[in-house]
Amino acid sequence: MSNKKLSREALILVAERFKLLSEPLRLHILHALRDGPMSVNELTAAVNSSQPNVSKHLKMLQAAGVLKREQSGNTAFYTIADSSIFSLCDTVCGSLEEKLRNDAEIFASI
Amino acid sequence: MSNKKLSREALILVAERFKLLSEPLRLHILHALRDGPMSVNELTAAVNSSQPNVSKHLKMLQAAGVLKREQSGNTAFYTIADSSIFSLCDTVCGSLEEKLRNDAEIFASI
DNA sequence: GCCCTAAATTCCTCTTTCGGCATATACTCA
DNA sequence: TGAGTATATGCCGAAAGAGGAATTTAGGGC
Numbered sequence: 001m002s003n004k005k006l007s008r009e010a011l012i013l014v015a016e017r018f019k020l021l022s023e024p025l026r027l028h029i030l031h032a033l034r035d036g037p038m039s040v041n042e043l044t045a046a047v048n049s050s051q052p053n054v055s056k057h058l059k060m061l062q063a064a065g066v067l068k069r070e071q072s073g074n075t076a077f078y079t080i081a082d083s084s085i086f087s088l089c090d091t092v093c094g095s096l097e098e099k100l101r102n103d104a105e106i107f108a109s110i
Numbered sequence: 111m112s113n114k115k116l117s118r119e120a121l122i123l124v125a126e127r128f129k130l131l132s133e134p135l136r137l138h139i140l141h142a143l144r145d146g147p148m149s150v151n152e153l154t155a156a157v158n159s160s161q162p163n164v165s166k167h168l169k170m171l172q173a174a175g176v177l178k179r180e181q182s183g184n185t186a187f188y189t190i191a192d193s194s195i196f197s198l199c200d201t202v203c204g205s206l207e208e209k210l211r212n213d214a215e216i217f218a219s220i
Numbered sequence: 221g222c223c224c225t226a227a228a229t230t231c232c233t234c235t236t237t238c239g240g241c242a243t244a245t246a247c248t249c250a
Numbered sequence: 251t252g253a254g255t256a257t258a259t260g261c262c263g264a265a266a267g268a269g270g271a272a273t274t275t276a277g278g279g280c
């Protein structure tokens with residue numbers, strides 16, 4: 001764990017990355033892409049949203065460098081470009097699980 | 111890296127945790143608390159904001175279980191309660207650094 | 221060229237959230 | 251009890267972000 005002093009600009013960049021991951025639908029999209037590339041249509045079905053909405057979120061994820069876009073014929077395929085997001089999600093899941101377990105214990109001991 | 115299927119509710123919880131970390135000021139506060147507990151006044155000075163604003167963010171961080179509050183006399187001290195946030199920040203920093211380095215190389219090779 | 225399908229873009233509205241300001245609460249000390 | 255300091259809270263206005271609906275752009279096949 002590094003201990004650098006972070007500049008104001010660095011903090012903003014980091015915050016932006018977290019903000020990108022702060023929407024359930026975007027997380028859902030990323031989660032769906034774990035098993036490989038998918039087209040916009042496939043993703044739209046997978047996450048149960050509208051096509052324009054999915055396209056908008058895909059654009060944000062791509063602009064941030066998290067996703068990569070590849071066009072094949074008439075359809076666009078999106079792939080994970082930065083797999084560090086999965087470590088992030090796993091870390092958060094682990095932390096939340098632990099917290100919930102602790103809360104459950106406290107509740108049980110009442 | 112786990113490969114579980116995440117439920118809609120789990121995605122929302124994870125997204126909420128990321129949202130918590132998506133504000134520069136909150137990151138600043140957490141960063142300042144790396145070296146140990148601080149009072150609200152100290153934090154207000156450290157992050158260069160107003161006291162009410164800092165209090166509000168502290169409350170959110172505490173409600174999420176990221177910070178712990180301890181009152182001593184008239185002043186309140188806040189401490190890191192979930193250090194996994196630092197791994198998160200470090201992972202993001204690493205990813206951003208790599209991306210910037212790559213972008214710089216691409217730019218240099220033009 | 222024309223039609224069909226896939227994806228992206230624009231406009232709009234609604235909700236959330238940030239920060240400032242004023243105020244309230246709570247603790248200490250005289 | 252009264253003054254002073256530390257922290258929390260409530261209210262407001264401004265800005266950002268999400269999703270819906272309609273439309274546009276672009277490719278493929280006839």
